Amino acid sequence: MDHLRKFFLKKRIFITGHTGFKGSWLTSILLHFGSKVTGFSMIDKKKHFYEKFVDYKKVNNIYGDILDIKLLQKKINEQKPEIIFHLAAQSLVLESYKNPYKTFLDNCNGVLNILEITRKVNFVKSLVIATSDKCYKINGKKIFKENDELGGLDPYSSSKAAAEIIFNSYLNFGKQNKTGLATVRAGNVIGGGDFSKNRIIPDCFKSINSKQIILRNPKAIRPWQHVMDVCRGYLILSKKLYLSPRRFSGPWNFGPKKNDLRVLDLVLKFREISQKKFKIKILKNKNHKETEILKLSSHKSEKKLKWKNLINREAMIRYTVEWYNYFLEKNLGTTITKRQIKNFFK
Numbered sequence: 118m119d120h121l122r123k124f125f126l127k128k129r130i131f132i133t134g135h136t137g138f139k140g141s142w143l144t145s146i147l148l149h150f151g152s153k154v155t156g157f158s159m160i161d162k163k164k165h166f167y168e169k170f171v172d173y174k175k176v177n178n179i180y181g182d183i184l185d186i187k188l189l190q191k192k193i194n195e196q197k198p199e200i201i202f203h204l205a206a207q208s209l210v211l212e213s214y215k216n217p218y219k220t221f222l223d224n225c226n227g228v229l230n231i232l233e234i235t236r237k238v239n240f241v242k243s244l245v246i247a248t249s250d251k252c253y254k255i256n257g258k259k260i261f262k263e264n265d266e267l268g269g270l271d272p273y274s275s276s277k278a279a280a281e282i283i284f285n286s287y288l289n290f291g292k293q294n295k296t297g298l299a300t301v302r303a304g305n306v307i308g309g310g311d312f313s314k315n316r317i318i319p320d321c322f323k324s325i326n327s328k329q330i331i332l333r334n335p336k337a338i339r340p341w342q343h344v345m346d347v348c349r350g351y352l353i354l355s356k357k358l359y360l361s362p363r364r365f366s367g368p369w370n371f372g373p374k375k376n377d378l379r380v381l382d383l384v385l386k387f388r389e390i391s392q393k394k395f396k397i398k399i400l401k402n403k404n405h406k407e408t409e410i411l412k413l414s415s416h417k418s419e420k421k422l423k424w425k426n427l428i429n430r431e432a433m434i435r436y437t438v439e440w441y442n443y444f445l446e447k448n449l450g451t452t453i454t455k456r457q458i459k460n461f462f463k
């Protein structure tokens with residue numbers, strides 16, 4: 118992975134949502150590579166966790182709202198990043214039922230703002246926007262490819278599909294622009310440092326104290342993968358976009374080949390590896406049934422980016438358990454985050 122280290126050394130990088138789960142890992146990996154990182158996020162609960170496991174003093178931290186286009190534009194103009202990763206979003210399906218309006222604002226207008234700002238400057242060479250594997254229309258298809266129909270019933274999924282449509286329009290009319298533009302559609306990501314509500318791994322950890330975990334959709338099959346594998350994919354893509362913007366612009370799936378697993382089986386595996394005792398309770402979901410099977414084809418990423426998941430199912434859960442055990446003991450995760458990154462990117 119030396120080509121990544123060489124490429125990212127001293128590069129100016131701008132990450133929105135850098136205090137979130139993926140953003141924290143991406144920030145830490147880029148610090149490991151010697152990049153100059155600026156992060157732009159909300160002041161929210163995520164900031165508190167971020168400061169506990171990222172070397173945040175080495176980052177140029179900016180706190181603001183991605184919906185404030187003037188502020189975002191000002192900061193991007195000041196920093197002149199060569200590469201932008203747009204990860205800031207309302208990222209939770211259940212939250213999107215409670216706050217559909219805010220979900221659409223953050224997930225659609227946030228993308229619109231970053232595209233519009235990027236369109237007007239010439240220093241950004243590559244822009245990677247995180248949408249989701251949930252952006253596809255569920256129509257009986259079992260495996261989704263990048264050119265499949267967009268859809269999404271719940272507000273989160275449809276906001277991500279809408280973001281894809283906005284992106285596609287900017288991509289098409291902005292052909293003269295020299296910036297490489299891509300969306301990334303990743304499957305469910307796990308790893309240490311996720312403290313979100315109603316996500317499976319954080320819930321597993323909370324269950325250690327409460328002695329019980331509640332599952333909404335035990336039989337749903339998801340393409341689980343480790344956060345470092347996904348970040349590696351984003352980094353490879355951003356490098357390719359930088360070097361050959363036309364060739365690599367467009368949407369990209371990032372999913373595992375073999376780590377598809379039922380939610381219940383992931384929790385059982387987690388309980389086995391962590392050797393913690395907690396009960397598993399299945400909840401009848403009144404609101405909405407999440408898609409039972411969601412599989413991604415990552416054939417395009419495998420072929421054109423030479424990317425695939427390097428962390429297998431067992432290792433993915435081991436990395437995660439190791440991270441949270443360390444964090445629970447020390448109430449600090451910087452050392453374990455750095456150790457896992459060093460080990461993975463050696």
Ligand SMILES: NC(=O)c1ccc[n+]([C@@H]2O[C@H](COP(=O)([O-])OP(=O)(O)OC[C@H]3O[C@@H](n4cnc5c(N)ncnc54)[C@H](O)[C@@H]3O)[C@@H](O)[C@H]2O)c1
Binds near residue numbers: 133184208303306307
């Ligand atoms: N975690 C997953 O399994 C997963 C899977 C597929 C796609 N995604 C997508 O990847 C991206 C990152 O996911 P994550 O899990 O790290 O999310 P997260 O919820 O952990 O972090 C979200 C980040 O966005 C910031 N943010 C939210 N609204 C903002 C606003 N209005 N202005 C500025 N900052 C704002 C938060 O402060 C935080 O830094 C999101 O777009 C998400 O939808 C995540």
